[in-house]
Amino acid sequence: MEQIIETVHEGETEALGQTVGRLLFPGAIILLDGDLGAGKTVFARGVGRGLDVLAPITSPTFTLLNAHQGRVPFYHFDLYRLEHEEELFELGIEECLDGDGVSLVEWASKFPSYFTWPALTVTIRSRGDTTRQLELYAESKHYVQILQALIMGR
Numbered sequence: 001m002e003q004i005i006e007t008v009h010e011g012e013t014e015a016l017g018q019t020v021g022r023l024l025f026p027g028a029i030i031l032l033d034g035d036l037g038a039g040k041t042v043f044a045r046g047v048g049r050g051l052d053v054l055a056p057i058t059s060p061t062f063t064l065l066n067a068h069q070g071r072v073p074f075y076h077f078d079l080y081r082l083e084h085e086e087e088l089f090e091l092g093i094e095e096c097l098d099g100d101g102v103s104l105v106e107w108a109s110k111f112p113s114y115f116t117w118p119a120l121t122v123t124i125r126s127r128g129d130t131t132r133q134l135e136l137y138a139e140s141k142h143y144v145q146i147l148q149a150l151i152m153g154r
């Protein structure tokens with residue numbers, strides 16, 4: 001199932017992330033892609049808010065992983081600076097993906113063969129100054145249900 005949603009400013013992208021965050025279940029995975037500056041971290045901040053994370057949510061560009069506590073743990077990855085798939089193991093990403101927190105991975109498409117877990121895939125495309133197109137894609141049941149709930153709530 002695929003859903004395309006357009007936002008016209010940053011706050012709308014964050015709000016959409018927040019709505020998704022509210023719908024997520026423990027163990028959920030979001031694979032997030034889009035060019036530099038597309039709005040991935042803005043969306044991730046919204047997801048964190050939707051998970052009741054109170055701490056500031058900033059880009060994990062240099063840390064690669066920022067872990068937060070909300071109603072469940074929130075693991076926010078940014079793989080932009082990662083070069084080799086083996087480095088994923090050192091990051092401990094597998095424990096996060098298999099755990100009961102929510103994992104969100106910016107630049108997951110750098111390692112397509114690694115991310116075989118069921119997930120909600122979000123791709124953000126710039127459409128002019130502050131317009132963004134977000135493509136949300138789900139195949140497995142629980143994520144399809146999230147997308148359905150998202151549409152119903154809009």
Ligand SMILES: Nc1ncnc2c1ncn2[C@@H]1O[C@H](COP(=O)(O)OP(=O)(O)OP(=O)(O)O)[C@@H](O)[C@H]1O
Pocket residue numbers: 007008009010011012013014034035036037038039040041042043059078080106129130131132
């Ligand atoms: N509709 C919009 N949605 C999200 N961000 C927007 C929108 N319009 C403008 N922006 C701006 O685009 C930028 C998005 O930055 P952000 O750090 O979220 O991008 P990113 O995709 O995470 O980049 P990176 O690949 O460097 O991690 C911000 O400066 C934000 O203000």
Ligand SMILES: [Mg+2]
Pocket residue numbers: 040041042059078106
């Ligand atoms: Mg980012």
